[in-house]
Amino acid sequence: MDAYEFIKEQIILGKFEPGMRLGEETLAKELNLSRTPIREAIKQLEAEGLVIPLKRGVGVRSFTKEDIRQIYDLRTLLESYAASQAAIHRTEDDLLELENANEQYEQAINHAVSLDMTGIRKIVNVNQKFHEAVVAASNNNHLYFHLSKVVVIPIVFRSFYWYNDFQLQQSLEVHKIIFEAIKNKEPERARIAMHEHIFQGRDNVLKHLDDIEISHLLKEEVK
Amino acid sequence: MDAYEFIKEQIILGKFEPGMRLGEETLAKELNLSRTPIREAIKQLEAEGLVIPLKRGVGVRSFTKEDIRQIYDLRTLLESYAASQAAIHRTEDDLLELENANEQYEQAINHAVSLDMTGIRKIVNVNQKFHEAVVAASNNNHLYFHLSKVVVIPIVFRSFYWYNDFQLQQSLEVHKIIFEAIKNKEPERARIAMHEHIFQGRDNVLKHLDDIEISHLLKEEVK
DNA sequence: CTCACGTTCATTGTATACAATATCAAAATC
DNA sequence: GATTTTGATATTGTATACAATGAACGTGAG
Incomplete structure (x- = not known):
C-alpha cells in the first residue's frame, strides 16, 4: 500500500490522533517499507498542512x-x-x-x-x-x-x-x-x-x- | 542550499523552463547532494503543483x-x-x-x-x-x-x-x-x-x- | 528542591548500493 | 515503408548504512 495514502487515511479517520508523533522507523515497520518512501510521503503531507514539525520530526496537526x-x-x-x-x-x-x-x-x-x-x-x-x-x-x-x-x-x-x-x-x-x-x-x-x-x-x-x-x-x- | 528552495526559485525565475525534465541525478550533482533530499524536494513541489509527472520522473509544469x-x-x-x-x-x-x-x-x-x-x-x-x-x-x-x-x-x-x-x-x-x-x-x-x-x-x-x-x-x- | 550542565541515546538527515522498469533505438517482421 | 519486437541503457524506486543532531535524563551545584 502507498505510504502517503495510508498515513493520510489514518489521520482523516482519526486513527492517528492530533498531536501524535509520526516516527519514520515506526511507520516503516508498520507498512513493511524502508524509511525512504515514508519520508517522501511525510514531505507531501507536510506541504498539504496535514502534519506539522514536532520535536525533531513531524506530528499530526491538531485543528483548533x-x-x-x-x-x-x-x-x-x-x-x-x-x-x-x-x-x-x-x-x-x-x-x-x-x-x-x-x-x-x-x-x-x-x-x-x-x-x-x-x-x-x-x-x-x-x-x-x-x-x-x-x-x-x-x-x-x-x-x-x-x-x-x-x-x-x-x-x-x-x-x-x-x-x-x-x-x-x-x-x-x-x-x-x-x-x-x-x-x-x-x-x-x-x-x-x-x-x-x-x-x-x-x-x-x-x-x-x-x-x-x-x-x-x-x-x-x-x- | 536547500534543494526545495533552489528548484522552486529556478522555476519561478524561468531558469528551468516549462516542460523541462528534472532528472534527480542531474539536480543532485548541481547542488552537491545525494538523490535522497532531491526526491523529497520534488515530492513537495509536486504536491504544490509546480512540477508534474513527465516520462518516468517529473518536469516543470507549463501553464496554458x-x-x-x-x-x-x-x-x-x-x-x-x-x-x-x-x-x-x-x-x-x-x-x-x-x-x-x-x-x-x-x-x-x-x-x-x-x-x-x-x-x-x-x-x-x-x-x-x-x-x-x-x-x-x-x-x-x-x-x-x-x-x-x-x-x-x-x-x-x-x-x-x-x-x-x-x-x-x-x-x-x-x-x-x-x-x-x-x-x-x-x-x-x-x-x-x-x-x-x-x-x-x-x-x-x-x-x-x-x-x-x-x-x-x-x-x-x-x- | 530547582535549575544548569553534560552525557547518552533515539531519531532524523544524507549518501550509496542495488533492484526494478520505462524509454529509446535498432533490428526484424509484415 | 510502416509497425512490432526486443534488447541495451538510463533513470527511478527502495533498502541500508553511516553521520549529525537534538531531546531526555541523570548528575551535581547552588
Whole structure:
C-alpha cells in the first residue's frame, strides 16, 4: 500500500490522533517499507498542512476551533464560487454526474438508518462526490486542486456523526436545489444555496465542538 | 542550499523552463547532494503543483493561457475576500506593515526607472509584501497558506516586465486606496478595489500572452 | 528542591548500493 | 515503408548504512 495514502487515511479517520508523533522507523515497520518512501510521503503531507514539525520530526496537526472556522469560511467562499461558475459552464455530462451523486446520496441516507461506521463512510463519500461534481462542473481545474486540499481534514469526516436523520434529509433537499439552479443556469441562486449549505455544516460542527468542550470541562470537574 | 528552495526559485525565475525534465541525478550533482533530499524536494513541489509527472520522473509544469485565467480568477476571489476581512479585523500593527510595504513599493518604482532584472525583482518582492500584508491582516491563516500556493507561478513574476511606468504608478495608487479602505474599516470598498486591482493584472498578463502568441506565429510564417 | 550542565541515546538527515522498469533505438517482421 | 519486437541503457524506486543532531535524563551545584 502507498505510504502517503495510508498515513493520510489514518489521520482523516482519526486513527492517528492530533498531536501524535509520526516516527519514520515506526511507520516503516508498520507498512513493511524502508524509511525512504515514508519520508517522501511525510514531505507531501507536510506541504498539504496535514502534519506539522514536532520535536525533531513531524506530528499530526491538531485543528483548533478557530482553524475549523477559518477552513469552513474558506470552503464557503470557494464552493459557492464553484457553484455559481458551474451554473454558467456546466455541460450535460456534468448534470448527469450531479444527478447521479444525489441519487446515491439519497440511497445512502435512507439505507444507513443505523448510522454505524460503514454507513457514515458511505454518506461521507457520496456527499463528497456531489460537492466534487459541482467543482468539476465549474470549469476551473485550479479551484478543484486547491479545494481538495482545503476540505480534507479529520473534522469534516467526523461531522457526519453529528447529523440526525432530519438534518441529513434537509441536506439532501439543498443538494437538489443546488442541482436545479445549476441545471437552469441560475448562478446567483446556486451560489447562495451553496453558501447557506456549507454555513449550516459549519455551524453544526462548531456547535458540537462547543458541546465536546463543555463535556470535557465537566469531566475535569468530576476529577 | 536547500534543494526545495533552489528548484522552486529556478522555476519561478524561468531558469528551468516549462516542460523541462528534472532528472534527480542531474539536480543532485548541481547542488552537491545525494538523490535522497532531491526526491523529497520534488515530492513537495509536486504536491504544490509546480512540477508534474513527465516520462518516468517529473518536469516543470507549463501553464496554458486558460490556466493563467483560472489562477487569476481564483486569486481575485481569495484576495478580494482577504481585503474585506482585513478591513474588519486589522490591528494597528497590520496598518504599519501595510504602510511600510507601500512606502517600499513607491521607492522601488521610482528608483528602478530602468526596469532591469534586479529592479524588477525588487518591485516583485515589495508588491508581494503588500499583498501578503493584506492577507495577514485578514486574520485567516488558512487563507494565507493556500494563497501562497496559488500566487507563486512563473508568469506572475514575469508579468512585471510588461508594466510601463504609468501602470506601475497606477498600481501604487490602487494600493493606497486599498490601504485607506482597510484603515477606515470599509470592507466593501477594500474588496472591490482589490478585485479590480487583480483583474487589471490579469488582463495585462493575458493581453501580453496574446502578443507573444502572435509574435510566435509571425516567426513561424517567416520560417 | 530547582535549575544548569553534560552525557547518552533515539531519531532524523544524507549518501550509496542495488533492484526494478520505462524509454529509446535498432533490428526484424509484415 | 510502416509497425512490432526486443534488447541495451538510463533513470527511478527502495533498502541500508553511516553521520549529525537534538531531546531526555541523570548528575551535581547552588
